[in-house]
Every structure is written in structure tokens, then in C-alpha cells.
Amino acid sequence: MSSRSQQEPPAVRPRRHIKPPAYLADFQVRMTGSERGCQQLTYSSDEEVNAEYAPLSTERESHAFTPISQRSPTSDLVLQDEWQSTQGVLQREEDEQYHQSQQSAWEEMQRENDELRSCIRQMPEILSALRGLKEENIVMKREIQQLASNVAIQHKPVARLPAPRPDVPETVHSQPLFPTQSSDFPQYPSKQITEQMRDCTVSPIPVEQPQALPRYRTPNPRLAPHLQPHPHSEPIHYYEPRENYPSHSDQRESYHMQRSRIVPPSAVPYSQERTYRGPKPSIPFLSTSDPREFSRLRMALENLLPSDASERFRYQILTDHLQLEEALLVADSYCNSTHPYTDTMQALINMYGQPHKLVLQNIAEVMDGPNIRTGDVEAFKLFALRVRSLVSMLEQLGPEGNVELDCGSHVSRLQSKLPHELRTSFKRYIHPMRVAIPTLIDFSNWLEYELQVQDDGVKTSGFTPGPSNKKRLEYRNPKAARKPTTILLGTEKPMSGRKSQPQASEVTPKSARFKGRLSAYCPYCDNTNHFLNGCANFKDLTKEQKESWIRKNNRCWCCGCSHHASKCTLKSPCKTCNRRHLCILHDVNERTVDSTETATKENSCLVNTTKDVLYVDRPVYSRKVLLKVSKVIITNGDKSIEAYAVLDDGSERTILLHTAAQELNLKGQPEDLILRTVRQDQQVLHGAAVSFTVSPVSNKHKKFSIQGAFTAERLGLAEQSHPVASLQKRYCHLAGLPLQQIDRVQPVLLIGSDCPHLVTPIEPVRLGPPGGPAAVRTRLGWTLQGPTHEIKHGRNTHQCLFTAIPHNAELFAQVERLWQMDVIPYRNEKVVTRSKLDHEAIRLLQEKTVRVNVDGIMRYATPLLRVQHMPTLHMPKEAVLPQLRSIERKLMKTPDQACAYKAEIERLKNAGYVEKLQPGEAEKSQESWYIPHHMVTHNGKNRVVYNCSFQYEGQNLNKLLLPGPTLSPTLLAVLLRFREHSTALSSDIRGMFHQVRLLPEDKSLLRFLWRDIAVDQAPEVYEWQVLPFGTTCSPCCATFALQKHVQDHSQPGDQVREVIEKSFYVDNCLYSLPSKDGAKDLVDQLCALLNEGGFELRQWASNCPTVVAHLPCDIRSNNCELWLSQGLQDTQESTLGLLWRCQSDTLHYKHREVNCTQVTMRSVYSILASQYDPLGYIIPYTTRAKILVQRLWDKKRDWDDPQLPEDLLSLWNSWEKELCELDKITLPRCYSSPDMDVPTTRRDVHVFCDASEKAYGSVAYLRTESTEGQVEVAFLAARSRVAPRKQQSIPRLELCAALSGAQLSKVLVTELTLPICSLTLWSDSTTVLTWLLSSSCRYKVFVGTRIAEIQELTASASWRYIRSEDNPADSITRGKKLCDLVKCNQWNQGPSFLKLPVETWPEQPSLPAEEQQHELRPAVFCGAITVTPLPNPQQY
Structure with missing residues (x-):
């Protein structure tokens, strides 16, 4: 069967009944999408893919079908769910119909495979991506090998984040299908498979083990495109190359044996990517050499950086988070390395990443931490956490850490930081363990246990009991004498990191020093x-x-x-x-000292360094230094005494107290001893050189001879005490030693270094924890030496905390001024007399003011008004750099303000008001001063403010400049004259201060830094060329320049000169005229005259549009321009704090809101002070608040105390709610109508006065009467004052009201330019009217001085009587609501009888003949009696 399959393809497709082996369970390739989440398969390089699939095209042409047993490239790529026949046992059936159907299926699969191969050849971008990934995998292998040593020292390995998916088709994945582990499967060469899988960055996942869910990262814009993650889509699966797989014949039997154990693909767990939706992690910065910071940085980089990121990408991220200079230098040294990130990280690990360094630092921090006070649960909790962290670090170090964990001295030192109650608790905890020396682990376990107990106690009881003094009281001796304790308050300033710069006058130049021999x-x-x-x-x-x-x-x-003497060079x-x-x-x-001190110095030989001194402004510790004191037996022949000796290594001579020498009958050669102490004071002591023996009290028979000891009258040593029992309980190293209990003893013998065998230790010194005493054994026995926190129980130390806050003296004075009595006499307060400093300022202005040509305009340049003998100012620019950085940080947070800030600086540069200095030019000037600046938002406008009051090394520029006299008229005077006539004008000078130049010698004192918020650049130095806003002398200098220009270019009596001198308040011009034509001519004259001096008038406005209609649009006010061009109604102008509505020609008040979260004394006074009322029109309303403030003041409330009395709080809330009605207050601008504004009208001033127990005041009206008898009454001004806290009689308060009325009338008559025909003053107090008709010398000082002042300001005949119901000043004392002031009433219209003829006015009543006797000055009769005896007639 095998040979047949090698010769030709089968006629029909065989049925496949096999499954793939276990080691291929994670790899599957199919054309259609899979429903299972899969991992991507990554190829290393294009060469590998090309080598893998290069023969595809040629073999496809020559072979229609490749035998299963034949090795071919296409056999490595299978594109269907079923496996090739080489993977299982082939079983043939004889059914012909079945063979035909299989044959057709085989041919269909072959066509699909051909289409897929053609698609693969058409995807070159895949091959390029795979080639790049393989190269990066090779680099990653090398990095892993280099970092292998570092992994071994880590206690817990840090899990890496999954690598970003390569830029391969989105449908390429791998997926586990079968179990990957089986004991019955034969073992295969895993090394080859592992290397192949490392190249593909695919890890097989066992079925039995839980899978780690990979994190799904969002695309990073800084990564290369091929490193960006891709969204999930339908996958295409590929197999590993077939040469890595064992043949199917070797596994046939084993596979059938394990067939029942194979898990179906649907039941196999698979890796699925999920999206991390928690907070975005960040990478910390390394700003200090703290190993903990580096540890956090290193962990963050390992967790957050992608594993397939390049070396240079990681290096860039690392350097971006290095702020430590030395770390950046290390990183820069590896910038050209082939592996910059790896080399830099290794170098930083060697510097900061050594675990033992971090542990040593934590040990030092824990050991040097503050002591825990009794009842301080939070401090104890923090202490426990630090110890737990230290123990964990030591456990991770292994053997090195175990040494520190077992160190008993660490536990002793840590115990010393705990109060007595907790140390006892630890002993109870450790006692059942039977541990001789507790370890840090035992101490940490107890801390956790104790912390849990304290937390449970707090939760149960709800409070922490305070420290108990019962145990301390047991040790106190109530009969012990109390020594006085010297209390010192340190006045020295903390040392700064640099020396202060010497003054110019203190520096002696080398040329001025004497050379050679002095004459x-x-x-x-x-x-x-x-x-x-x-x-x-x-x-x-x-x-x-x-x-x-x-x-x-x-x-x-x-x-x-x-x-x-301080400047002497001797x-x-x-x-x-x-x-x-x-x-x-x-x-x-x-040095002169008193006799007692002299006697002490002459007969003492030591400085008393252990005397009790308590510094109340320094940390107070229960700390005392123990001297080596030992009880000895001093013997001379058959006489001996028991005494205490101090073993002093710093003394060159042994000294015995003279009384002890006499008791021992010691005699020796007289001798004088010159003593020098640490203060370098030399003292001559008179005594004798004697010899004797000393013995320790524990061994009387052992004697030591002392030769040539000096006898002195007294030893300046304080009483010595060694509380041995308590010290041995506290310090373990003292336990069991035969120490002597010493309680308030006075040493009589000082053994110095001339007896080294007695003062030096004879065995190693037993040292305890830092801050504790040491035990020293000498030949005279055991003794203690060193500091201790245990003070003798007879004295109880109390800590005194001194806190200094700035006294609100100015604020208190402003509030109390509301009800203070008038300053008498009045004339001394109001008559303007220039001081010596004002004369000096005028002299500087007259002598140094010059005119300079600036862009074709002759402008004025005035000097800065320096005080006499002003020191040379020197300030480095580094002094204002912190302020510059602070404002830059604020501006970077608010882009709108940053743009406004830049625009303002750019405007100053373009206008020539400031000039940028060249580098190095600022250092050449003899004096230099820099001004910090910041932004202030007021009324919705952003303004740049220059702080000329900035203080550096005790010097303040504004304090060294004279303010100068007030050259401009008062604000009230300008407003009074502004209301005189029917045609009104308003204007202001554009940047008045900036129109006056600085002299060259003053420019260096007005410098500032700016760099356009470019924090990475050095700041540039700018220098003011004109008067800035913020200097003390700027208003005086600018006004002087304006008035000098007018005086030099006009004649006395000219209208232009009168306007500038009387109607300009700093830069604001307010003036009124009876005719429109005259107003128009005046506008032209003012513009022409002031433009010659560089003072440009702008913002022109008038209630008659024709007066300013001929002016250019850019110098007319915006509201006036809208009125003229668009006919807008009800336009308004700001006139010295009030609103002037030009069309209706009325004045209005602004409602200034003050946002206060809580009602306190501060907020109440702040809201009251913000109510701007220069004319006093709303005084009946504001006086109510003034009285309320006085009542709150009597309650002795703190400024920020919100707990105000309910009744007063209710009154305040009702008063504050009325503020919304302030915008409705309307006051006519002109005193009379245009028809009455003619020279023939008669004008009279009437002033009304009234007083009550709460307040007093006066109000004035102008009565205008035409020749036809028509009368108009207009409000002029009003003044009020709260009654003083010290209760006064009503007649006295009425007299004070009369004085305020006389003062107000004097101001009105002086400031008004209208011709005033008569002045009448009204009062409803017949007593006051009677006083004013009499001689003031008859009355007491209070009444007499005020009567004299009133009689000097007014004529007695001008005072008349008015009934209380007709007196408009009664509204001041009673108060009114704002809504009542809006209506027409007696307050704003004046009393009704003023509009009637004079004959109908109230008649003068007959004044009482009797006078108040208690106000009369006691009469004193001085007489001389001369007794002349009659002549004796008998003589004749």
C-alpha cells in the first residue's frame, strides 16, 4: 500500500478515520473562519516563507496530485478540516459508487488548494512582515540569554504582557485542538519543537493547566505600523513544517490506545484575548538616587513595555523617565550601543538596583525614625508597616538577610523608639516563646498583633486613652528641692545654604588696603x-x-x-x-562681671554643661548626658572619706575640692593653676598640690595613688544622678551589671587624664543603641557615660509652643475708626503741611525732571524719588526665578490667561515701554534690582501686576522710595465740581504712568525676567523705560510731569490750567461747564496742549453728543460712540467709581458682589468696606451696618469665627439682602436744571446735623433760587460716624454732630467753584446752640475744644434751630432701607421748607438760660490777703 501511494494518486479519495497526534494539538489551518479564539502564528522572516513555499508554482504545474507518502512543499500546508492520509490508517472499500463520490470530492479539494496557493503568492506584504518578525525574534533570543542571570535573583518572576500581533493577515491564527500531554505517547525531540515555536512566538497550552488571559492593548501611535495590534477577525490556520513531525507509522498503535482519552475540540480550553478596562498604568520617574524609585521604574518598564519592542524604542522610553542627572549621564554613555536599553538598564541596576542597597537604606530610615509617643496610633501604624516592609526585604535576600533578621541590636534599637507601655507589651508577647534574643521577625509579628489589638480597641471604644502619669508620679519626690530652670529663646536665624552678599559699603577694595609698612x-x-x-x-x-x-x-x-568695631581690620x-x-x-x-560671678570664676575650674536649660523654640527631648561618676574612698594616712569622683578624660589635671582636702588634713605646696575653658577664658586659680590614695567602694583594700592633685575652692559641676534601675530596664546591655545607684550627688573629686590608669576602661565598653548610655568598667568600678532619654524623676519638663502671627493692627484700626471720636483740633488735621520728606521729593522732581525726545515727541523724564543716603541695590536674577517658575506653572494650566500674559508683554515691547537687554549687559551695571510679576483678575479683566515691594535680603525698593506729596485734588472735590454745571465732560489719559520716561540711572532698578513660557530656555532680562504701575512714587512723578507741562505752557488764570489743576484726579478728567460751545472749545484746547507733552486724552464722553462728535472715533469712549453712531439708549461711563448715564445725566451706584461662604466678622467688614459711596448718598443704609459691626466687635468674636449671635446674624442677613436694590439708586448729576444754570441765580448751602446714642452725622444741600423765585434743592454730600463705645451724653454727641457739620461746610465752601451766597447750619439741640453762643473757656476740655473749633469754622449767627421731624439728618441716626432711598423723600429732596420763602422757615426758639452745670469747668478762686496792723495811737 505504501508503494502504491508513492507511484500514483488513488482513483478515489480514501476515507480518513484518524486524528492528529498530541504534539500537533495547537496547530490547525482552515480556509473558513473558526469560532474559537486563537493565537496568531508569527513567522520570523520572508526568507523562511519563501523557502517554504517557493516550489509551489513549479510542482503545481508538473503534478496534479502529490502522493501522501512523498515529501513535498505542499504536504506541509493542508487547507481542510480533515488530515492527509499519511496521518492515519487508510481503509479502502470496494463500492464503486462510493469511490466516484470520493474522487469528485478530492478533485474539488484540489481546486480549492490551487486557489489558496495563488492567493498566498499574491500577498507579499505578509512575507515581508514575517521576515521582519523573525529578525526581531533572533534579537529577542539574545536578550533573553543575556537577562537569564537577572531572572535568577528575582524572588517572583514578573509576568510579561503578550506581544503585539504582527502585521500579518487578520485571519491567521493558531488554535489548540487536542491534548498536548500524554504519558502513553512516545517522547519526541522537544528541543527542536521548542526552538521552532520560539521563532513563531506561539506557546502550546496544556489542557490540564489554566490559561493566563492575554491583555488586549490599545494601539500605540508611537509604535511602528507592523507592531500595532489588530482587531479580531476570521482566522486562517497554518501548520508547522512537516519535517518537525514524527511519521504516522510510529504512532499508529499508541494513537489507537489513547483514542478514548482524546478530548473533542469543542471541550478544549483555548486562549482568548480580553480588553483591560481598568485605570491606565503609568511609568514613574527616577528623580533621586533612591533604590525604591528605581525598583518601581524597572518593574513598570518590564510590565508595560511590549516584549517585541526594539531596543531603541525601549531606550527612548527609559530616558524619558530619567530625571536624575547621573542616571541621564549613564544613559547617554550607551546611546550608540547596539543594545542601548539592555546596557543602560544593566548599568542602572548595578548603581541603584542592588537589593542590599535598598535594604540598607530602609534599615537606616527605620532606625533613625522618630520616637513613638504614647497614644499616637497613626505613628505606631506607620512604624509597624515600615518594619514589616523591612522584614520582607530581608527575607528576600536569603542568607545575607537572615543575618540582619537575627541581629538582636536591631530589635533593641527599635524597642527604644516605643513608649514604656509598648515595650512592656512586647516583653509579655515574647516571654512565652522562651527566646533569648528576639529577632526582627518576632518583633514584626508582635507589631502586627499589637496593631490589630489597637485597631480593635479604637473601633470598640471610639477613643484612645491618653498617656498615664501614674507610674511617673511614683518616682517623684515631692519634698525634693526645685532648682530654677533657665528658659532661653533662640534668636539666631537658620543657616541658609549660601552666605549673604556683603554690602557695598562693607567691602574694602584691594586698592584701598594698606600695602607695605603702616605709617x-x-x-x-x-x-x-x-x-x-x-x-x-x-x-x-x-x-x-x-x-x-x-x-x-x-x-x-x-x-x-x-x-x-565690627569693621575693624586689626x-x-x-x-x-x-x-x-x-x-x-x-x-x-x-569683660565686667559682678562680684558673685567673679568669685565663681576665680574658684571654679569647670563649665557647668549639665545645668538644666530649656529652649522653648527648639525640640524638647528628655535628654541628659551622664558623666562617668564613681563612688570612691579617699584616704590620707588614717583618715578617709567616702565621696563621688568624676572621671574626666578631657581634664589635664586631677582636682580635689578644698573642703575635702581640709577634712583629710591634706597639705601641699601652694600652686597657681591657669585654667582655660572652651570659651577661651583664662582664669587663675589658687590652691595647692596634694597627694592621696583612692579605692573603689567594692574593694577597699585596693588602693591607687594620686600624686600632685590640685585643690580648688569649688567644682562647677551640677548634681549628678544615675537612675540605674530604670536604665537597666530600658537598655538590655546594662542588665546584670553591678552599677552604682547615684541620686543627686555632688562630686568632690575630678580625676583627669594625668591618671590614665583610673579613667580608661579595663575591658571592652558595652555600647547600646544610638542615643543610649555606654557602660564602662574602670579600676574604680562600673560607671555610665553618654546620653540618655531618662531625666531624673524630680523634674517634669513641659514644652512651650511659641507661635507668632502678624498682628492685624491696621485692620483693627480701620474698624475702630468707625466709632472713634474726632481728632481735635480739626484744623491741625486738615491743614496741608508738607513734611521734610515731601519737600525732599519736590526738590528732586524740580532739579532732575527733564524732557527727552521719544519718536518725535518731547516727553518728560522724572527721577525715582530715592530716600537720602539710599544704599546701592544689588539683586541677582536668581532671586526672582522661583516667582517666574510659579507664574509659568499657573499659566500652563490656564491657556487663556497665558495668551493674555503674552499679549501684555508683547504690547509693552512694541510700545517701547520695556526693552530687552542683551546677554551680559545686565551684569555691567553698578546696581540692579529685579521685580517679580504675576497676573490678577479683577472685574473680569486680566492684569499683569509688578510687585515693586518684593523684599530681598531685608531691602525693599518701595520702602527706599519717597511717596511724595499729593499734588492732585481730592476725589470728593473733583466729584463736587463735576456736578456744578449742565454740560459735563469726562476723559482720561492713556497709560498716564507710561507716558513719563525714566532717567538712565534709574532704569536698572526696574528689571524683570520673561521667557514667553518657554521653560526650557534661559529667561531674558527686560528693563522698564517708563514709570511702571506699582512703584511708590509713580503717582506723584506722573502728576508732577503733567502739571509742570501745563504750567510751562499756559498762563495763570487760563481755563485749561484751572481744569488740569482742579479737575484731574490722577489720570481721570471730570469737568462741567454751563455752555456747549465752551465745552467743545475746551476739549480742543486740552487735546492740543497735552499732546505736546505726550499725554494723549481718550475716552471722551459728554451728556451733549455735539461736544465730542468732531473728535476721532478712536479717542471717543465706546459707549459714546455707540450713542452717536447707532443711537443706543442708556449708555453709561465709569466716573471715579460711580456710573454716569450720559443721556439721562444721572449718577448710579455699582453693586459689587463679595462671595463669602460663611458669615464671619471678616466677611461682614469686607462687604461693608466694599460699598463705595464717595458722596455719602447711601449713608442711612450703610450706617446700619456700621452699628452692627460695632455690636459684633463688642462680642469679642474672632475674625473668622462663624458662630455669630443669632440676633445679630439675622440683622446682617436682612441688610445684605437689600444690596440687590443698589443698582436702582439714582442721583442727578447736575445740582440744577439747565434753565437755572445761569450766573444770576442765587445759591445757598444748608447743612443739617443730628445725633443719637448709636450714631451722629450731617448732610448738606444746595438751594438754587432764580430771579423769578423758582427754587431747586439738590443733595450735596453727607458724613456720618458711629457713636463711640464709651457712652457719652446726648448733648455731647449732638455737639460732635455739629462739629461734623461745620467740617463738611468748610469742605463744600472751599471746593465748590460756584458763588455761595450764604451758609446755614441747622441743629435740633438747643443745648448745642446755647454752647455755640457762649465762650468756650467756661467748659471742660471735651466741650470747650469742640466749641472753639466750630466757632472758628463757622459764624455763630449761621446756626439755626430745626425740629427733629423736619431734620433730614435724622435719617442718618435712625437708618433707612435702600428701597426707601429710591423713592422721593426728605433725604434726597431736602426738607420741604427750603423750597419756600425764607420768611416761612422755622423760627429760632428762645434758648434756655440755664446751662448744664456738669459741663462747666470748676471755678477756682485764687486770692492773696495782706494783713496790715493799725497803728497804735499810744505811740503818738
């Missing part, structure tokens, strides 16, 4: 014949005379010259004390 000069005699050291006249002076000469003449205490020291001063000045530089 003689005596500052006392002022001659060059001798030095001060050789001055005979100075030597004759006493110490007091020398000190007086130095202080009176401001001389140096070191050399006597005319400079400060090098030679004094021969007496070795300090830096002249020998002749030794007595004046000798």
Missing part, C-alpha cells in the same frame, strides 16, 4: 609721631576716661580709630588676653 598715627593726639599703643598721654588716662573718650567720639573699641592680638584689640585698650575691653 604711625595716634587718633588721640591726632598726629603721626607715634601709635596709640605708645601714646604717653593716653596711658595716663583712667579706664573711665578712656571709655568716655571712645563713646563720645564714636571710636573703635579695638584700635581707637574712627570706625565701628590683626594683632592683645598680649595679655590674646583677644583682638590694642594692648593699651585691654582694660576697657575686659
